[in-house]
Amino acid sequence: MTKIVVIGLDGCSWSLLNPWIQSGDLPNFNFFMKKGTFGKFKSTYPPFTVPAWPCILTSKNPETLNIYSFTRRDKHSYGVSTVKVSYDGAIWEILKKANRRCYIINIPFTVLPKENEINGIFVIGPIMKIGKYTNDERIKNLIEDIGYQLDVPLLERGREILYLKNIINRSKKQFLLVEKLLDDKWELLFYVNFLTDQISHNFWKFLDKNHPDFIKDDRIVILIRKFYKIVDEFLGKVAKKSDILFIISDHGFGPLYYDLSLNYWLALKGFLKFKKYNLVAQVKYRLIKLINFLRTPLIKPI
Numbered sequence: 001m002t003k004i005v006v007i008g009l010d011g012c013s014w015s016l017l018n019p020w021i022q023s024g025d026l027p028n029f030n031f032f033m034k035k036g037t038f039g040k041f042k043s044t045y046p047p048f049t050v051p052a053w054p055c056i057l058t059s060k061n062p063e064t065l066n067i068y069s070f071t072r073r074d075k076h077s078y079g080v081s082t083v084k085v086s087y088d089g090a091i092w093e094i095l096k097k098a099n100r101r102c103y104i105i106n107i108p109f110t111v112l113p114k115e116n117e118i119n120g121i122f123v124i125g126p127i128m129k130i131g132k133y134t135n136d137e138r139i140k141n142l143i144e145d146i147g148y149q150l151d152v153p154l155l156e157r158g159r160e161i162l163y164l165k166n167i168i169n170r171s172k173k174q175f176l177l178v179e180k181l182l183d184d185k186w187e188l189l190f191y192v193n194f195l196t197d198q199i200s201h202n203f204w205k206f207l208d209k210n211h212p213d214f215i216k217d218d219r220i221v222i223l224i225r226k227f228y229k230i231v232d233e234f235l236g237k238v239a240k241k242s243d244i245l246f247i248i249s250d251h252g253f254g255p256l257y258y259d260l261s262l263n264y265w266l267a268l269k270g271f272l273k274f275k276k277y278n279l280v281a282q283v284k285y286r287l288i289k290l291i292n293f294l295r296t297p298l299i300k301p302i
Helices: 014-022 027-035 049-058 091-097 137-146 160-181 195-207 218-241 262-268 279-295
Strands: 004-009 071-073 080-082 102-107 120-124 188-193 244-248
Touching (some): 004 218, 014 218, 120 137, 137 160, 160 195, 218 244
Parallel strands (some): 004 188, 004 244, 102 188
């Protein structure tokens, strides 16, 4: 039985990895590049987490799936709603028809398939609402024992160090879950780490000296490098337990030096006026901040 593993690193970019590969901090990445095949692929258009992962899972383009982002505008209004993705013909359905067993773990924007659509184990990914998150009782117990967290932490300004430590701890727990499943009987294991994307979104200005808002903080750079060294070690463990290993990303990353807030510009020109203080909105905002504040400090190293 050939065991194929696909590891997704959301928003991972060669421009970030290459300096650490060359310095010897990521020996497994270096080994894969020398002994395997690597390169740059074109992402979907637009190159976002959604539609990219649904496209990877279904081999369909955004136009066919009719998704171009996480949300879409409601007809005849300014409201937005979360897009609904059709996973008809997804890789787990194809494998089930071929009587092949697969494990699908933590892929963004996935929902639990019906029982007759998969032969194997499924753990939903981030971004979607968390209700029932797995189709397997053993995995549910394992997730609870490990302390695996399905939600995505929010970054509070001034708490960057704690946030990165939280990211590292969450990733360790995800990696531990995958490692515990490597000896199971399956023919495809597909796991995605979404936290790589969050690091680039939130900390690019700490890594790019040309950024107009560049902030020099060696503590943050050291923690990000530590995170990727942990990713590298995990990939080394996975490689030893797999016959074929793919390491992929849904899109790359790069700098965003300038942005235009159209509403702010309209307000400056006097074409737009903001509503007065909204107590309900402020209460909601404060509650979200409080919940996030209470969640982040609870970091127990494993």
